[in-house]
Amino acid sequence: YRVTSAADFVNLMLMLSTGEQYSGKYFIQTADIDLSPISGYNGLGASATFGGRYDGCGHKINVNFNGGGDGCVFPYVTGAVMNVVTTGSIRGSGIIAGIARSVRSTGAIVNCASYISLVSTGGNTGGIVGSNQTGAVIMNCFFGGSLSTSSETGPINVWYSGRAGSFNYNYYISGLPNSTGNTNNGQTENEISAITDGVASALNATRAGAASAVNGVSADDLC
Numbered sequence: 001y002r003v004t005s006a007a008d009f010v011n012l013m014l015m016l017s018t019g020e021q022y023s024g025k026y027f028i029q030t031a032d033i034d035l036s037p038i039s040g041y042n043g044l045g046a047s048a049t050f051g052g053r054y055d056g057c058g059h060k061i062n063v064n065f066n067g068g069g070d071g072c073v074f075p076y077v078t079g080a081v082m083n084v085v086t087t088g089s090i091r092g093s094g095i096i097a098g099i100a101r102s103v104r105s106t107g108a109i110v111n112c113a114s115y116i117s118l119v120s121t122g123g124n125t126g127g128i129v130g131s132n133q134t135g136a137v138i139m140n141c142f143f144g145g146s147l148s149t150s151s152e153t154g155p156i157n158v159w160y161s162g163r164a165g166s167f168n169y170n171y172y173i174s175g176l177p178n179s180t181g182n183t184n185n186g187q188t189e190n191e192i193s194a195i196t197d198g199v200a201s202a203l204n205a206t207r208a209g210a211a212s213a214v215n216g217v218s219a220d221d222l223c
Contacts, residue, residue, distance in 0.1 A: 003029045003054075006038060009061070013048070016075060022052035023079065029056045036064035036088060043090070048075040049104075053214070056084030056112070058223035063088040063116065070094035070101055070123070072130070077107040080214045083223045086114045094123040095130040097157075098145055103165065105135035110210045111203065111222045113142040118149075125149040126157040127172060136165035140203045140210040140222070143172040152179040168213075169206040 003009055012027070043065055054074070061084060065071045071092035074081055077100045090096050098114030109128060118125050127143030138156060147153045155172035158179070207219040 001025065001027045003027055003033070004031055006033050006035050009033050009035065010038060013043075013075075016048035016050055019048075021049050021078070025052040027052060027054045029054070029059045029061075029084070032060040032062070034062045036062055043070070043072045043075070043101075050074055050077050050081070050100075051079040053080045053082075054084070055082055055221070058083050058085065060085045060087055062086075063090060065090040065092065067091075068093050070096070070130075071120075072097040072099070072101045074100040076101055077103045077109065077129075078105070080108045080110065080217075081112060082108070082110040082214060082217070082221075084112045086112075086116050089117040089119075091119040091121075092123070093121045095125070095158075096120040096123065096149070097126045097130045098128055098143060099141075100129045102131045102133065103129050103136040103138060104133050105165075107133075108137040108139070108214050109141060110137070110213055110217075111140045111207070114145055116145040118145060118147050120149040120151065122150060124151050124158040125153045127155040127176070128170070129157045132157045132165035132167070134165055137168070137213040138165065138170060139168045139213045140206055141170045142203065143170075143176070147177050149177075153177045154179065166213075168209065169203065171202065 071090040096118045098116045155176045207222045211217045211219045
């Protein structure tokens with residue numbers, strides 16, 4: 001399935017909200033998408049699950065979510081989301097995340113970057129995802145946005161008991177808030193002081209390993 005516009009992306013989310021998960025189905029994004037003009041769209045949060053494979057091909061998804069409850073670009077992920085770049089801002093009262101609400105035990109978030117300004121007035125805030133469950137993978141991702149919350153926060157995700165998946169080669173800007181006790185393996189040693197060309201080089205250097213995190217994907221498929 002080709003995702004060519006904001007309307008295509010919203011239609012995908014609407015189908016997920018009906019209970020369709022698209023397990024075993026493949027999506028490719030062919031252009032930058034701007035969701036900010038779409039009135040009332042605030043992401044799906046915890047109300048849906050994506051089980052397919054979504055390849056953003058390095059294109060952007062720009063958002064301007066401001067509503068109640070959870071806020072994210074993708075909902076629960078049991079499939080794979082890769083090569084996606086998110087920009088803009090998300091504000092809500094629940095769990096807020098720059099890529100997905102949660103990546104579950106069979107899921108993977110690979111080669112993604114978020115530059116979103118994230119604000120939660122009452123819940124946890126994760127730069128890439130809200131939680132990374134045991135068995136899931138977050139790899140080769142970068143968070144270059146900002147975080148603000150009245151609860152717990154993490155530049156890659158917010159860890160809590162029983163939801164500690166794999167983290168490899170993830171990067172974020174030094175100095176971002178990171179709640180005590182919520183530091184994930186491989187996160188702190190990969191801090192960087194600024195967004196530089198070195199980030200892209202470091203991420204590209206681990207493409208082969210990242211590809212192995214998603215069954216059937218080669219390193220050449222990752223931007």
